[in-house]
Amino acid sequence: MGTGTYLDLLLAGLVVTVEVSLLAWIIALVTGSVVGVMRTLPSRTASAIGFAYVEFFRNMPLLVQLFLWFFVLPELLPKSAGLWLKQMPNAPFWTAAIGIGLFMSARVAVQLQAGIGSLPRGQKLAATALGLTTVQTYRYVLLPMAFRIILPPLTSEFLNTIKNSAVAITIGLLELTGEARSMQEFSFQVFEAFTAATVLYLLLNFVVVTAMRFLERRVAIPGYISGK
Amino acid sequence: MIGNFDFDVIRRALPYLFFEGMRFTLTLTALSAFGGLVFGTLIAMMRLSGYRLLARVAGLYVDFIRSLPLVLVIFWFYFLVPYIGQWLTGASRPISVGAFASSLITFIAFESAYFSEIMRAGIQSISRGQPAAANALGLTYGQTMRYVVLPQAFRNMLPVLLTQTIVLFQDTSLVYVLSITDFLGAASKVAQRDGRLVEMYLFAALVYFVISSIASIGVRRLQARISIVR
Numbered sequence: 001m002g003t004g005t006y007l008d009l010l011l012a013g014l015v016v017t018v019e020v021s022l023l024a025w026i027i028a029l030v031t032g033s034v035v036g037v038m039r040t041l042p043s044r045t046a047s048a049i050g051f052a053y054v055e056f057f058r059n060m061p062l063l064v065q066l067f068l069w070f071f072v073l074p075e076l077l078p079k080s081a082g083l084w085l086k087q088m089p090n091a092p093f094w095t096a097a098i099g100i101g102l103f104m105s106a107r108v109a110v111q112l113q114a115g116i117g118s119l120p121r122g123q124k125l126a127a128t129a130l131g132l133t134t135v136q137t138y139r140y141v142l143l144p145m146a147f148r149i150i151l152p153p154l155t156s157e158f159l160n161t162i163k164n165s166a167v168a169i170t171i172g173l174l175e176l177t178g179e180a181r182s183m184q185e186f187s188f189q190v191f192e193a194f195t196a197a198t199v200l201y202l203l204l205n206f207v208v209v210t211a212m213r214f215l216e217r218r219v220a221i222p223g224y225i226s227g228k
Numbered sequence: 229m230i231g232n233f234d235f236d237v238i239r240r241a242l243p244y245l246f247f248e249g250m251r252f253t254l255t256l257t258a259l260s261a262f263g264g265l266v267f268g269t270l271i272a273m274m275r276l277s278g279y280r281l282l283a284r285v286a287g288l289y290v291d292f293i294r295s296l297p298l299v300l301v302i303f304w305f306y307f308l309v310p311y312i313g314q315w316l317t318g319a320s321r322p323i324s325v326g327a328f329a330s331s332l333i334t335f336i337a338f339e340s341a342y343f344s345e346i347m348r349a350g351i352q353s354i355s356r357g358q359p360a361a362a363n364a365l366g367l368t369y370g371q372t373m374r375y376v377v378l379p380q381a382f383r384n385m386l387p388v389l390l391t392q393t394i395v396l397f398q399d400t401s402l403v404y405v406l407s408i409t410d411f412l413g414a415a416s417k418v419a420q421r422d423g424r425l426v427e428m429y430l431f432a433a434l435v436y437f438v439i440s441s442i443a444s445i446g447v448r449r450l451q452a453r454i455s456i457v458r
Binding site: 058062063064067166167169 | 292295296297298299300303304307398399401402404405412416425426429430432433436437440441444
């Protein structure tokens with residue numbers, strides 16, 4: 001094990017947890033926003049595609065999805081592409097980030113759809129009456145409102161992303177839970193290892209919740225219950 | 229790759245997958261949902277009881293469990309349950325607990341935190357006048373809860389409770405980390421034995437997808453029916 005202490009290992013695990021969660025969250029936000037918007041568009045086709053996307057990613061356990069990306073996808077691709085995927089350095093990290101990101105994106109999409117749906121119809125109508133295109137309506141009217149309204153549920157989805165990153169232990173990623181598990185296997189110090197991991201998760205949670213409360217106050221919409 | 233997709237591997241493994249694996253998964257899901265609901269309701273009642281200490285303890289428990297990943301909680305209980313058993317029975321050494329009992333305790337402890345939040349919302353959705361009226365009629369707290377508040381709370385929250393049960397059904401796959409033979413565990417064991425990862429994992433994904441989809445369509449139907457009544 002060299003010179004590092006177990007604490008160093010756990011902290012390294014914490015860093016991996018944070019990195020995977022942030023990357024997954026970016027993927028989830030971007031993809032989820034696109035899909036969420038699609039579900040609210042007047043186009044039947046767009047709405048149906050959005051629906052299928054959400055159902056696909058919501059109705060399979062995250063663990064199974066990670067296995068599909070990690071074990072199955074390289075086999076289904078053409079030989080060279082599959083080989084490239086398998087030999088990619090840090091494959092568990094990228095698989096986890098993308099897999100968890102897509103899994104969470106379905107949840108973000110549902111939240112955003114609800115957020116846009118909660119806006120009074122008049123907003124969209126007024127935007128159309130002002131001559132805004134659909135893109136402009138979403139960009140300048142609907143999305144800035146919707147995102148601020150769904151900020152609290154988005155916070156809990158981000159916390160879920162952090163928690164879900166522990167599932168990546170199954171594809172061999174040494175994130176926080178993984179490091180605690182391997183520390184317990186090396187040292188037989190069950191309680192110390194898991195207590196340390198637990199405390200680190202609680203701290204991480206606390207930091208995220210505090211930061212998001214701050215953000216929520218900053219962007220609160222005047223006139224709403226949460227507003228100034 | 230699709231060319232040498234081996235359906236026969238799946239066909240031969242079917243009895244094992246469903247009679248061993250799926251039976252474990254479904255039993256664990258059903259019992260955890262039931263236990264989670266019972267304890268979740270108790271926790272929700274504690275939080276709303278008006279006794280500061282009780283409410284505080286329940287709140288801390290819920291917040292604590294909800295900030296930990298399920299995988300970590302599974303590991304925790306896997307190692308803790310034998311010691312808890314020793315403490316409860318007064319045995320001289322940690323007692324050995326089977327894989328099923330261990331995961332059942334884990335999931336009940338974990339899910340009761342989530343179910344309690346749903347039940348709390350359900351209880352709070354009942355208008356204040358109802359417990360007040362029950363009180364005026366001379367019903368005790370227990371009777372008020374039993375005959376007035378909880379039946380309505382369950383009913384209002386039924387779609388959410390069922391959706392949470394679908395999530396629970398998917399989450400039970402995480403017992404994989406303890407090498408337990410649930411549905412995914414069974415699929416994974418066959419996959420590794422026969423070197424047929426693609427077939428087995430695709431099949432497992434399909435089965436989870438079909439069951440969860442049918443269940444969530446059912447919940448949506450139910451929700452539509454309930455919302456007409458109200």
